[in-house]
Structures are given as C-alpha cells and as structure tokens.
Amino acid sequence: MAHSIMTEMTKDLMADSLKLLMLTKPLNKITVQELVDGCKLNRRTFYYHFRDIYDLLEWMYKKEAIAELQKHATYNTWQEGFLNLFLYIQNNREICLCAYHSLGREHLEKFLYSVTYQLIQHVVDTQTGDMQIDASHKNFLANFYTLAFLGLVVQWLQNDMKEEPAKIIEALSITVRGSMINALEQYESLNMKNS
Helix, strand or coil, rough: CCCHHHHHHHHHHHHHEEEEEEEECCHCCCHHHHHHCCCCCCHHHHHHHCHHHHHHHHHHHHHHHHHHHCCCCCCHHHHHHHHHHHHHHHHHHHHHHHHHHHHHHHHHHHHHHHHHHHHHHHHHHHHHHCCCCCCCHHHHHHHHHHHHHHHHHHHHHCCCCCCHHHHHHHHHHHHHHCCHHHHHHHHHHHHHHHH
C-alpha cells in the first residue's frame, strides 16, 4: 500500500513539473532532464514509470480529465462527464493548448477518440438492453457520436475556447436526446426485417 502511494506521489510530482514547463515552452522542446530537475528526481525514476514525456502526458490526462468521463458512463449522466472534460480543458487552458499545438490535432484526436469511444460504447450497450441489434450497428452508432463530440472539442479549441462549455453541452444534449434510442429502435427493426 505504501509503495503504491509513493508511486502515485512520484507520478504526480512529475506531472506537476511537466505542467510548469508546458506554460513556457512547446511540449516537443521539453526534455526529460528538465522535467526531473523540476521535481528533484532523477532520469531513472522517470523511466521507471514512463516511456517518454508523451506517456506522462497521457497518464496525466487520464488521471485528471478522463476519469471524470468514466464516472458518468450512463445515458442519463454522460452530459456531466463531457461538461467536466470541457471544464478541465478550460481550467488548464495553457497546458491543453500547448499539448494541442505540440502534438497536433491528429494525436489529440486519437487519444480523445479512444477514451470517448469506450464511454459512448458503454452508453450504447446500456441503452440496447434486450434489443436485438447487430454489433456493427452499435459500433457505427458509437463511432458517430464519438466523432461528433471530438469535432466539437477540436472546433472549440481552434476557436480559442470562447463558447461557454455549459452552452455547448446543453446544445449537444438537446441534439442527442432521443436520437440514440430512435436509431437503436430502427436498427432493431432492420435486424428483424433481415432475419
């Protein structure tokens, strides 16, 4: 137990050091040596926990932002999870913009896609219940909603985060409300017709 607490504390120290460095320079210009100097650790400790700085960044985002998404993996609570993600980005503006500009849109989208897709896939599976729906249709639906959400996040970042996150989520919620169930019901009808 004490070892896992120390490990978590060490990772947190490295994440804090990375955040400070990201306020002043692009991610791809930050070295492991600078990072460990900032938290009074050594390179070996860093490499014991992470492959590289991008691995640390991914761990940091999973711990701080993505955990909020996963807490709200139901049809009735997904809005709160996505709102918390927008608020995390807004509250960590400089760091998130640094990552966005350093990693590029493609890397950010791949990372967000993987975690968002898992959440939405769970919501789709939950909503499916006893319905007889082909897995390819459920996957299509999860992919569709994931891409729509990612598009909103990326556009918001590109527009300098001007729109209030709550307004984005409210509009998204209104747009999505009922459409997932409707799509699932239509897929079930299609499946029954093709059987």
